[in-house]
Structure formats: structure tokens, C-alpha cells
Amino acid sequence: MQKICSWMSILGILFLAQACQVVEDVSVNKSQVEIAVPLFHAQMSILDMLKNSKDSASLKVYPNNQISFLYDGELVRKTSEDILGTIPENKIPIVLPMMDVPLTILNGVQINEAQIKNGYLHYKFTNDTADSDITVDFTIPQLLDGTQPFMTQIVISKANGLPASYEDSLDLSGYDLDVSAGILSLHHTAVNENGQQVTLAIDSDLANPTKSYVYLKDVVFSYVEGHWDRVVHDFEAQDIKIDFFENNFVNGEIYFDDPKVEFTIISSFGLPVRTKLNYFRIVEKDSSQVDMVSQALIDGIDFNYPSLSEIGETKETFFSFNKSNSNIADILNTNPVRIEYDIDVTVNPDNLSSSIGFATDSSYFSMLARAELPLIGKVNHFLTEKEFDVDFGNKDAKEGVLKIATDNELPLEVAIQLYFLDENGVVLDSLHSGDDAVILEAADFPGPSSKHTEIEFPIDAQHWANINRTKKIRLKGNYTSSQDGQQIVTFLATQKTQLKVGLKLKY
Known part of the structure; x- marks a missing residue:
């Protein structure tokens, strides 16, 4: 409050x-x-x-x-983690030597390329048939250390009998993902001591693999580029208390000649975003409500945002509700005691399929509000x-x-x-x-x-x-x-x- x-x-x-x-x-x-x-x-x-x-x-x-009274506050703030979401630790079962897996690991983002800040690739392979040690060559062509695709060779020993497993994690810090085709390729070969190809153990329950699988764990991206689907982020309704008629006042009227509410929107996300005020209303002393009326409430406010050539920069958008484009002067002159508002933020609001955007680990957008009440009135x-x-x-x-x-x-x-x-x-x-x-x-x-x-x-x-x-x-x-x-x-x-x-x- x-x-x-x-x-x-x-x-x-x-x-x-x-x-x-x-x-x-x-x-x-x-x-x-x-x-x-x-x-x-x-x-x-x-x-x-x-x-x-x-x-x-x-x-x-x-x-x-x-003289003017100013109220400054941050109404909305979203970070890269909010927009990208967290990567679920879904285990991908290894069922074939050559697998192409659709990459849908982020919140409505079809990734073209990404830079990994930190996290792990966890993998496990199991031999439950070959009566010998087996050698597994495992590679992910789209996972790059510099220009080199990730590749590892492991040996699953049968020294302790079958089934025998090998399990490990790869620190992904500094790795890149090049997944412009929208898939992640999981390739492996498994051979016994005689060089003959063998099949890794396959889980009967592919939804919950326990034998042979891979998954990403605690991955945070420092940069993501790709296509964002249209996603609406809903914020909890909030209010602002106003003491005009509650603090020491008994009765009477105050009329402010030119009150206004100004918004400054700051964004370092390289993607289209639109904010929409579902409602912005005044609650009076008798608990009655008066809604603000403005075309901007219907249209929403589009953010300015940096292009792909402006990574790391921020862009600002300014908008003012005043007596020329809304009824803000009328509703702020009705003995208000509280402002109530509800805001949604929509990524790629027009659902443009050709739109390619980006986000870094430090990207954010913020919506600042300033209510100005000039001491001009009656x-x-x-x-x-x-x-x-x-x-x-x-x-x-x-x-x-x-x-x-x-x-x-x-x-x-x-x-x-x-x-x-x-x-x-x-x-x-x-x-x-x-x-x-x-x-x-x-x-x-x-x-x-x-x-x-x-x-x-x-x-x-x-x-x-x-x-x-x-x-x-x-x-x-x-x-x-x-x-x-x-x-x-x-x-x-x-x-x-x-x-x-x-x-x-x-x-």
C-alpha cells in the first residue's frame, strides 16, 4: 500500500x-x-x-x-527470469542412436541460439545385455564449446555385473547452443569389446526413464535469441492509498486544475511488449468507484525496445494520462481515497511469426508511474x-x-x-x-x-x-x-x- x-x-x-x-x-x-x-x-x-x-x-x-506534489512508484517490473521462465528438468530417454529432439525448454521461446551462463548437462547410460565392457561415444552437435561440438567417450564396466551404468554431469558454463533448426540432436554409438554395436538399455516407461537419459539442470542463459510466442503475463491487482480526504479533513472540496499520471517504461529486452491497464479506477470515501476512461486503456501502450544491433542498451517509452486524453482530472477531483489498478503485460502482442527477439541475463522492463498534482486549483x-x-x-x-x-x-x-x-x-x-x-x-x-x-x-x-x-x-x-x-x-x-x-x- x-x-x-x-x-x-x-x-x-x-x-x-x-x-x-x-x-x-x-x-x-x-x-x-x-x-x-x-x-x-x-x-x-x-x-x-x-x-x-x-x-x-x-x-x-x-x-x-x-509547486507540485509528486508520487513516484514502480508499478511493474519483469526480469529475464520472469520472461524466459525456468528450464524444467525433464529427462529425455535415450531410445535410438540418432535422436532429434524438439527444443521447447523455455516459456514460449523457440530458441535459435543461446549462450549458457551456468548449469549442467546430466546424462546416464545403462548396459543390461552385453556381457562385456562397452564404449559409448556421445555427442550433441548443437552444443558448442567455442566452435567445437560437445563430444565425450565413456566406458561402462561390467566388473560388478549387469545391469551396469555410467552417470555424469557436464558443467555448461560458457557453452553455446546453435539450434536454429529448432531441434537438439542426441547422437551416440555403443560397442562392446569386440567392436560390435550394442543397444543401450531402454526404459519401459519412457515418461519416467531411469536407465538411459539426458536432461538439463539449473541452466541459466546469458543470452537467448529466437522467436517468442504471444504470452500474457498477468500481475496481481494493486492499489495506492490517497490521503486527500482522510488525513485531518472533515469536509469540503479541492479541485486540481491539471492533474496527470505519467508513465515511463524502460526496456532492455529486444522484443515487442505491450502493457494494458485492465482497469484504473478511483475509490471514493463512500466506497463508490469511478473508472478512468481513455482510448489508451483499450489500445494498450507499446514498449520501445532495442534491436538486435543494440544488445545491452535500454529504450524508454513515455505516456501521460491527462485531461486532454482521459477523464483523469474528473476522477481525481471526486474525494478519492484510493486508486485501484490491474496491469497485464503481453510479449509479442500481435503474434508476429517473423519476429526475432533477444534477452540477456540482465534484461528487464520496468513501468514507472508519476502522479503530479500541481498546486493550482480551487x-x-x-x-x-x-x-x-x-x-x-x-x-x-x-x-x-x-x-x-x-x-x-x-x-x-x-x-x-x-x-x-x-x-x-x-x-x-x-x-x-x-x-x-x-x-x-x-x-x-x-x-x-x-x-x-x-x-x-x-x-x-x-x-x-x-x-x-x-x-x-x-x-x-x-x-x-x-x-x-x-x-x-x-x-x-x-x-x-x-x-x-x-x-x-x-x-
Whole structure:
């Protein structure tokens, strides 16, 4: 499970204290004593807020100070072992002196030539009739050590009686296979001490030979060239968690003007491959699903790949789902909490019989995804909540004033409500009743500009009696773009907000 965290959740920490300072000086006159209690003073740019967040997504700041959230991940990766498959250790029974065996040892690959990195050729011959030692000459013309075909001569001794066997393994490291005809030839001659030809023991159960046979064991190829049949590799469905509307958010809307999902496909296989997204869909907070619609989902994406003259090189393919070729902008603006996707990869998707490809032991293909959410969009009554510790000091005051001063460069207006909580988290009172009061005016867009706002909230004796045991303040912020949430704005790395909050108590 992977996640993309919401940039809007960071706005809630505008009100977290970085350094406390006195908002009003202590003053004394003849009629009363006034004491100023600092609560918090915060100054933070939007880039600072994003960097200090716990988001797993990375940030990209462009030269013009525009910001994007990026999520990078590898969706698919296949290696040579995945594509070639493993060679089964199937025993081939020796039944004739001259045998041509179809070479179908790999996963849908008709091999023309191959270089063996490591592995073994295991063989066994049995004499159960000739009453003498026998000599066996065994050769495989297509198995080459340099330019020389594999050839060996063995003697099966009857010293311990019949049946008598000889069994051995050949280290194939560095050998080549030249099987352009699609067959592997197994040739042998067996003669007794008088030079007369004899027949090796033949198994009655050819499917499970135990007397005379050969097989390949633990073979790994460093290079394979040939024709790949059409083979579909199915990947397990996966998902990506998105925290836009689950992390600290209560309600509201965020609209990203130009979100996109970009794919980079890297391949060093010398063969045609096509990836297909069987589905790519958004799961919303209420568990409803919205599918992405795009012609590319129907057609699939073909990989660029190196030719036979480019062995060892990699080729890249780029594709982007954006608002011009899909409904990605619509589905990413529906309060998503999760992306679900299922991918298939097809080798030789058009089943071309004339296609000759290659793979090395280091060949791979990888499908990388990057979701980019530019901080350009609109916000409509988006709610956040944060709690922080406070100390109101002396509780013997009669009344007071809560003073808030702000300088806002963000193109958002913010309405707030404060809830005063005791040490157990029980709400003692709120700052005001009714609708939220706007105290942060939105900066003019496109700006740059700043809006200064000051507001005082009187606290009478009854109100003070309710809140003087406060240990925490819960701050609820309601964020809205200009023009009643319809203004699309750009958030810049240089934009910042200052907030000073103090409590002036009268005794």
C-alpha cells in the first residue's frame, strides 16, 4: 500500500506555534490591572509547511515558484527470469542412436541460439545385455564449446555385473547452443569389446526413464535469441492509498486544475511488449468507484525496445494520462481515497511469426508511474481541525479580550472557530456561536499581495469562568477560494502567513 498525502492538510498547521511572544505589553493604571498572555505566534511559508509535513509524496518547485506534489512508484517490473521462465528438468530417454529432439525448454521461446551462463548437462547410460565392457561415444552437435561440438567417450564396466551404468554431469558454463533448426540432436554409438554395436538399455516407461537419459539442470542463459510466442503475463491487482480526504479533513472540496499520471517504461529486452491497464479506477470515501476512461486503456501502450544491433542498451517509452486524453482530472477531483489498478503485460502482442527477439541475463522492463498534482486549483469550504497546548496562566481574571492579528499572502480566505478543551479533551466553550467568522482575508490573485486582518473577541466573566481551565485549543479552519470558491488560483513556494494570538486579561 502506498499513499499520496494532501497538500491542503498542511494549511491546518498555519496556526501551530513556532515561537511564542507577548502580543500586548503588561500595563497598569489606577483603575485596573491588565496582563497580556501570549498564546502563539506563527510565521510560515507554504513551502515550509509542506516540507514540515509527514507527506510521503515529494515536492517539486519550478523556477517560477509553482509547486507540485509528486508520487513516484514502480508499478511493474519483469526480469529475464520472469520472461524466459525456468528450464524444467525433464529427462529425455535415450531410445535410438540418432535422436532429434524438439527444443521447447523455455516459456514460449523457440530458441535459435543461446549462450549458457551456468548449469549442467546430466546424462546416464545403462548396459543390461552385453556381457562385456562397452564404449559409448556421445555427442550433441548443437552444443558448442567455442566452435567445437560437445563430444565425450565413456566406458561402462561390467566388473560388478549387469545391469551396469555410467552417470555424469557436464558443467555448461560458457557453452553455446546453435539450434536454429529448432531441434537438439542426441547422437551416440555403443560397442562392446569386440567392436560390435550394442543397444543401450531402454526404459519401459519412457515418461519416467531411469536407465538411459539426458536432461538439463539449473541452466541459466546469458543470452537467448529466437522467436517468442504471444504470452500474457498477468500481475496481481494493486492499489495506492490517497490521503486527500482522510488525513485531518472533515469536509469540503479541492479541485486540481491539471492533474496527470505519467508513465515511463524502460526496456532492455529486444522484443515487442505491450502493457494494458485492465482497469484504473478511483475509490471514493463512500466506497463508490469511478473508472478512468481513455482510448489508451483499450489500445494498450507499446514498449520501445532495442534491436538486435543494440544488445545491452535500454529504450524508454513515455505516456501521460491527462485531461486532454482521459477523464483523469474528473476522477481525481471526486474525494478519492484510493486508486485501484490491474496491469497485464503481453510479449509479442500481435503474434508476429517473423519476429526475432533477444534477452540477456540482465534484461528487464520496468513501468514507472508519476502522479503530479500541481498546486493550482480551487478550494470550496474545506474544513480542517488541529489541536495544540496552551497555558492561560492566572485564573483569577474578571474578563478579557482574545486578539488575533494576521498577515496572509495565500489566495484563500479562512473562517475559524476555536474550541477550548480541558486536560481530558472535554470542550469547555467555543470562541463564538453561529457561523464561522472570517478573520483571514484572501490575498489578491494573481498578486503578489498580502492582507492584514485584526480582530478582537471580548470575553466576559461568564465566558472566562467557562474557559479558564483550558489546556488545549482545537482550531477549526474553513478554507475557500475567492469568488465563493470558484476562483482557480496558483500557490507559490514564497507565499506565507503570519498569525499572532494573545489573551489580554483584566483583574
